[in-house]
Amino acid sequence: MKNYLLRHLQNFFGSLGSMSRQLIPTAMTIAVIGIALALPSALHIMVLNGNAIAGGWEHIRNFSVYLTPGTTLDYAERLAVEIENHDSVQSVTVIPADKALEEFQQSAGFGDVMATLDKNPLPHTLVVQPVVDAPPATLRIIEAQLLTQEDVDMVKLDTEWVIRLNAGLDLVQRIVWIAAILLIGAVIIITGNTIRLDIQNRRAEIEVSKLLGATDGFVRRPFLYIGFWYGLLGSCFALFLLGTGFMLISGPVERLSGLYGGGFQLLGMNQSTALAVFAGGLLAGLGGAWSAVARHLSDIQPRV
Amino acid sequence: MIRFENVTKRYKGGHEALRDVSVHIERRELTFLTGHSGAGKSTLLKLIALIERPTRGQVLVDGRNIGRLPDRQIPGHRRQIGMVFQDHKLLENRSVFENMALPLIIAGLSGREISKRVRAALDQVGLLDKEKKTPRALSTGEQQRVGIARAIVTRPRLLIADEPTGNLDPELSLEIMQLFRRLNDIGVTMLIATHNLELVERIGGRRIILDEGQVSAPS
Numbered sequence: 001m002k003n004y005l006l007r008h009l010q011n012f013f014g015s016l017g018s019m020s021r022q023l024i025p026t027a028m029t030i031a032v033i034g035i036a037l038a039l040p041s042a043l044h045i046m047v048l049n050g051n052a053i054a055g056g057w058e059h060i061r062n063f064s065v066y067l068t069p070g071t072t073l074d075y076a077e078r079l080a081v082e083i084e085n086h087d088s089v090q091s092v093t094v095i096p097a098d099k100a101l102e103e104f105q106q107s108a109g110f111g112d113v114m115a116t117l118d119k120n121p122l123p124h125t126l127v128v129q130p131v132v133d134a135p136p137a138t139l140r141i142i143e144a145q146l147l148t149q150e151d152v153d154m155v156k157l158d159t160e161w162v163i164r165l166n167a168g169l170d171l172v173q174r175i176v177w178i179a180a181i182l183l184i185g186a187v188i189i190i191t192g193n194t195i196r197l198d199i200q201n202r203r204a205e206i207e208v209s210k211l212l213g214a215t216d217g218f219v220r221r222p223f224l225y226i227g228f229w230y231g232l233l234g235s236c237f238a239l240f241l242l243g244t245g246f247m248l249i250s251g252p253v254e255r256l257s258g259l260y261g262g263g264f265q266l267l268g269m270n271q272s273t274a275l276a277v278f279a280g281g282l283l284a285g286l287g288g289a290w291s292a293v294a295r296h297l298s299d300i301q302p303r304v
Numbered sequence: 305m306i307r308f309e310n311v312t313k314r315y316k317g318g319h320e321a322l323r324d325v326s327v328h329i330e331r332r333e334l335t336f337l338t339g340h341s342g343a344g345k346s347t348l349l350k351l352i353a354l355i356e357r358p359t360r361g362q363v364l365v366d367g368r369n370i371g372r373l374p375d376r377q378i379p380g381h382r383r384q385i386g387m388v389f390q391d392h393k394l395l396e397n398r399s400v401f402e403n404m405a406l407p408l409i410i411a412g413l414s415g416r417e418i419s420k421r422v423r424a425a426l427d428q429v430g431l432l433d434k435e436k437k438t439p440r441a442l443s444t445g446e447q448q449r450v451g452i453a454r455a456i457v458t459r460p461r462l463l464i465a466d467e468p469t470g471n472l473d474p475e476l477s478l479e480i481m482q483l484f485r486r487l488n489d490i491g492v493t494m495l496i497a498t499h500n501l502e503l504v505e506r507i508g509g510r511r512i513i514l515d516e517g518q519v520s521a522p523s
C-alpha cells in the first residue's frame with residue numbers, strides 16, 4: 001500500500017518532469033488553456049459589476065416631471081395632488097423654478113453664468129416617488145397619462161434604462177455560459193491533442209511496458225496526471241491574467257466612477273469564479289487526457 | 305509447465321501459422337524451438353505470452369488454459385514470464401538502470417528493492433558497471449545481455465526468447481547461449497526460438513522442430 005502511494009506520487013511529479021522537458025509546447029498548451037478560461041471569467045466578472053451598478057440604481061425609481069416654462073406654481077401644486085392620488089405613487093415633491101435655479105447654481109458651480117441670465121430658464125418640476133413595488137409597466141402608464149397633459153413638457157423615467165441594462169446583462173450572462181462551454185470544449189480538444197502527441201512520442205515505452213505486464217491503468221496514469229497538471233497550471237495562468245487585467249483597469253474605473261460622483265467599487269475575482277476557473281481547468285485537462293487515452297492507448301499493442 | 309494441446313493458430317487473412325500442435329515442456333527444462341523461417345516459432349511464443357490467442361486448441365501454462373484468459377488478466381500473466389526479443393526492445397532514451405527498473409516498477413516494488421534487484425541481475429550478466437549508460441552506448445552483445453537481465457530481474461520461473469542471437473556474431477551468440485544455460489541451471493524453465501542449429505548442438509538441450517506450422521520431430 002505504501003509502495004502504491006509512493007508510486008503514485010512519483011508518477012504524479014514525474015509527469016511534471018516529463019512536461020518540463022518539452023517546455024515550449026507545454027507552455028503553449030498552458031497559455032491556451034489559461035486564455036480560454038480567462039475570457040468567459042472576465043466577461044462574467046463584468047456582468048457582476050454591471051449587476052452591481054444596476055442594483056445600485058434600482059431603488060432610485062423616482063422620476064421627474066418638467067412643466068412647460070411659464071406655468072404657474074399653483075398649477076404645479078394641483079397636478080402634484082392629482083398624481084399623488086395614484087395607487088402606485090407614494091409622494092410627490094414640487095420643486096419651484098426658483099429653488100431649482102438656486103440648487104443648480106450651488107451644485108454645478110455655474111452661479112456666475114446663471115447670474116447673467118435675466119430670466120430663470122428652469123421650469124417648475126415635480127419629483128414623483130413611486131411606491132416601492134410599483135411595476136415598471138404602471139409607471140410607464142402614468143408617464144403616458146402625464147404626457148397628455150397640456151402643460152407637461154417632459155417626463156424623465158430613470159427606471160427605463162435600468163430595466164434595459166438588466167435585460168442586457170441577462171443576455172451577456174447567457175453568452176458567458178455559452179462561451180464558457182464552447183471554450184472548455186475547445187480546451188478539451190487542445191489538451192486531448194497535446195496528450196495524443198505525447199502518447200505517440202512515448203509509443204515505444206507504452207509497447208514495452210505492455211509486454212512487461214503493465215496494466216492499462218499503469219499505462220494510462222502518467223497521461224491523466226499530465227492532463228491534471230495542464231488543467232491546474234492553465235487555471236493558475238487564467239487567474240494571473242484576470243488579476244493583471246483587474247489591476248490594469250481598476251485605476252481608470254476609479255477615475256470614471258469619481259466623475260460620476262463616486263461610490264462604485266470595482267468587483268474583482270470572487271471565490272466562486274475562482275473555483276469555477278479551477279473546476280473548468282481540471283475538467284478540461286482531465287477530460288482531454290481521458291479522451292486521448294481512451295482513443296489512442298488501446299491502439300498501441302506490442303508488436304513482436 | 306507449458307502444454308499445447310492440438311493448437312491451431314490462423315492469422316487474419318487465413319494463414320495457418322500453427323497446425324494442430326501438441327507439445328509439453330517440463331518445469332526447469334531448457335528447450336530450443338527450431339525450424340525454418342516462417343515455420344511458426346514466433347507464433348508459438350506469442351501464444352504463451354498472450355500476444356496472440358490460439359484459434360483452436362488449448363495452451364496451458366501451469367495447468368491454466370490461458371487461451372481463455374480475459375483481457376484484463378493478460379498483464380498479470382505476462383508479469384510471470386520473462387521475455388527476450390531479437391531486437392532486445394530496450395528504451396533508447398533511458399539508462400540501463402531505468403530499463404531494468406521498468407518491469408519492477410510495473411510489478412510495484414519499492415525503490416530500495418528495485419536497486420538491489422537491478423544490480424543483482426546486471427551482475428549476473430556481467431554488466432554491473434554499465435547501469436548509467438544508455439543502450440546506444442553499448443555494443444550489440446551488451447544490449448542483448450541487458451535485454452536478458454531485464455527479463456530475469458523479476459525472477460520469473462519461465463523465460464521465453466525469440467531469436468535472441470539473431471543479430472549477434474557466432475562468438476557473442478555462444479556467450480549468450482551459455483548465459484541461458486547458467487540461468488537454466490538455477491532453475492528457470494526456458495524456451496528459446498532459434499534457427500542456429502549449430503549453436504543448439506553445442507549447448508545441448510531438448511529440441512522441438514517446427515515445419516510449416518507442425519511439430520516435425522518432438523523429442
Ligand SMILES: Nc1ncnc2c1ncn2[C@@H]1O[C@H](COP(=O)(O)OP(=O)(O)O)[C@@H](O)[C@H]1O
Pocket residue numbers: 315316317319320321339340341342343344345346347348
Ligand atoms: N501478424 C501476422 N499476421 C499474418 N500472418 C502472420 C503474422 N505473424 C506471422 N504470420 C505468418 O505466420 C507464419 C509463421 O510466422 P512466425 O511464427 O513469425 O514464424 P517464425 O518465427 O518461425 O519465422 C509466417 O508465414 C508468417 O508470415
Ligand SMILES: [Mg+2]
Pocket residue numbers: 345346347466467
Ligand atoms: Mg520469428
